Amino acid sequence: MPLERKRRGTVWRTLRTSPSAQISLYFLAFAMLIGLYTYIFHSLYPILENKPIQWSEALLFVVESMATVGYGWLLPFHNDLTRLLTIQIMLSGVIMIFIVVPLLLAPFLTTLLAPTPPRRTPHALKGHIVVIGYDEITRSLIESLMISDHEIVIIEEDKASALEIGARFRHRAYVIWGDYMDTATWASAHVDDAEYIVICKDERLTANIVLGIRQLTGGKIISVVDKLSFDRYLRYAGADYVLSPKHATGRILANHAVLNPAADAMPDIPGLDRLYISAADHQQRELRLINIPIVTGCMAAGKTLMELSLMGRYGILVPFIWKAGTFIPDPSESEIVDGSTSLFLFGTADAVANAIKIEFDPDGCMESRAVIAGFGDVGASAYSEMQSAGISCTVVDSKKHEIHDQVVGNAEDESILKDARIDLAQYCIVALNNDDVNIFTTLMARNMNPSIRILARANEPKTVDKLYRAGADYVALLPTIGGQIIGRIVLSDIVTILLDLPDGNIVVMKHITTKNVRTTVGHIKRVSGARILGIEAANRTIVAPEPDELLKEGDAVVAVGDAMQLKRFIHAI
Structure with a gap:
């Protein structure tokens, strides 16, 4: 008995959850109803109408009546019972075709005919x-990769999202719909021949994916994490790079507040x-692009x-x-x-260092203070950077920290900001x-100290x-910032990205590797539309070169432009 009950339960669940089973049952019931009416009509018609009828004629009449397309070749009927039977057949057909079909078949057909994201790329890929x-x-x-010819494959687990992404990037990337942990999905994306695999999921899922694909590919794996504290675990799993946009954002906010002469760049980037x-760097002739915030009271x-x-005194260009x-x-x-100004200084390392010492040196100004609102990953990174620069920092956070x-309190509270002495601060980093x-903390800080320099984080x-x-x-x-940092790594074999600008332009450095190149700065500018900022080589360094300056093999050319201009620039040299 329990086995029989279990079998009935299985059949019931199948009928309840399987559209194909429901449709099969519907057609079976419809065929049985047609057969039943055919039998009844074939049996009663000779008795009621005193006329013989063949089985094929009875079947044709029933189908015509249920489909409501009867041709009337058996009319007229002389018996009311025949008319009632015909009406019953027609009503049954109307119910089955015009009511049951939309309720049962329409959702199934809608799902069947709905657009479906591809499960694989249209052809094999390599180096993507x-x-x-x-x-x-x-x-x-x-967007960062738009300057290159790299082919891109995006794996998305959600069907609706995959369709949306495919529509957005149909001319730039392939989109595959599949389970992140499914080896078939990885095979469909050709991860074994990929140059880079970028994973933008939570740390646990990322670790599982890295462990799964590490043995399949020789490409470099980039893991994007929320907390940089997971770095060593993901590297142990097999990731080549572990990046935290929050950590990088904190450093960037701090570097827009004050120059840090002792700052150490992230070596992986x-x-x-x-x-x-x-x-x-003081004796080096390498080109640098340095952001210099102006501190009130400096020269x-x-x-x-x-x-x-x-330019005249130091040989330094201010491009933006x-x-x-x-x-x-x-x-x-x-x-x-x-x-309220930050200058971007472009020149040789020794020239920039000399200009900083004479014109912008923070040591020659009054003591600087900063208020940091929020001490999460972004705020902590900014705090460390500011402390290294010798800036006194007061942290405002709802949790107590060992600093x-x-x-301790809410940064939206005016009394808390007063306790943090925001009226005496030169900088405020809003990192919640x-x-x-x-937004509200920025409004309060600006109103409480109109001259303060405010650097804020945004998530959307x-x-x-x-x-x-x-x-x-x-x-x-x-x-x-997270996407741009990944772009720096992925594009490093083609071009070195120096800076992503807020107007969509990018500053890049490209080495000339073509032998017997005979072209000028003016020609490159004409064919690409990019602006040439400088040239660096073993025996020369030129800032703001003239149009007739000849480019040579081994030169590193620094240019700025939008994605299409830089793409032409890369191809030109």
Whole structure:
């Protein structure tokens, strides 16, 4: 009895959950009903109408009546019972075809005919990029890769999301719908021949994926994590790079507040060493692109770019600046440098170091203080960077931490910000995990200290503009920074990314490897549209080269432009 009950339960669950079983049952019932009516009509028609009828004629009449397309070839009927039987057959047909079919078949047919994301790429790939999981970081990465010819495969587990992503990137990436942990999905994405595999999922799932694909591929595996403390575990699992956008965002916020002469660039990230100056760089002729925030009271403060004459005095170019929360590419000589300004200095390491010492050296200014709102991963990273630069920091956080100077409380509370002495601070780093709290904290900080320099974190793209309107001088969008850092690694064999600019342009360095190259700076600019900032070689370094300057094998050319301009620039040299 229990076995029989279990068998009945299995049949019942199948009928309840399987559309194909339901449709099969429907057609079986429909066929049985047609057979029953055919038998009844064949038996009763000769009795009621006193006319003989063949089985095929009875079947044809029943099907015509149930389909409501009867041709009337048996009319007229002389018996009311025949008419009633015909009406019954027609009503049964109407119910079965026009009511049951939409209820039962329509959902199934809708699902059957609905667009389905592909399960594999249309052809075999090699040397491509596989991205497992889609989010804002992935979107930013794909935008960074637009300057290259890399083929990209995105694996997405959710069907609806896979369809949406496929529509968005149909001309730039292949999208595969499949289980992240399924070896068939990995095979469909050709991970064994991929150059890079980027995993943008939570740490536990990432660890499982890394352990699964490490033995399948010789490509480099990049794991994007929320907390950098998981670094050693994921590296042990087989990841080649473990990146934390939060850690990088904190450093970037701090570096927009103050220059750190002793800063050590993240060694795994190509190009970041070009954004820092250290004591060892003073005698070097390598090109650097350094962000210099202007501290009120320094020698440069209050002067115009013409008065500073950095090109004439130091051989340094100022290709772009930040001023009061606005990014200005190719600024005019009349721009005034003040406490709301950050300059990007481009020149040789020794020239930049000399200019910093004379014009921008923080040691020659009043003691600087900073208030850091939020002490999570972003805030802690910014705090460490600021402390290394010799900036006194007061942390505002709702949790107590083992640090020297902290005010425990909510950064949205005016009394808490007063206790943190925000009115005396030169910098405020807003690094909380909630965009709404960041916006309100920025508003309060700007109102309580109009001259303070505010560097804020954003988690969602829609928040960036609101933070600027609230009074932020610089906003770091965390997902964008994560995607750009991955892009630096993936593109390192083709080009070195120095800086991603907020207007969508990118500063890159490209080495000329072609022998017997005979081209000029002016020609490269004409064919690509990119702006050439400088040339670096073993025996020469040129800032802002003239159009007739000849490019040679072994030269490293620094250029700035949008994705299509840089793509043409890379192909041109």
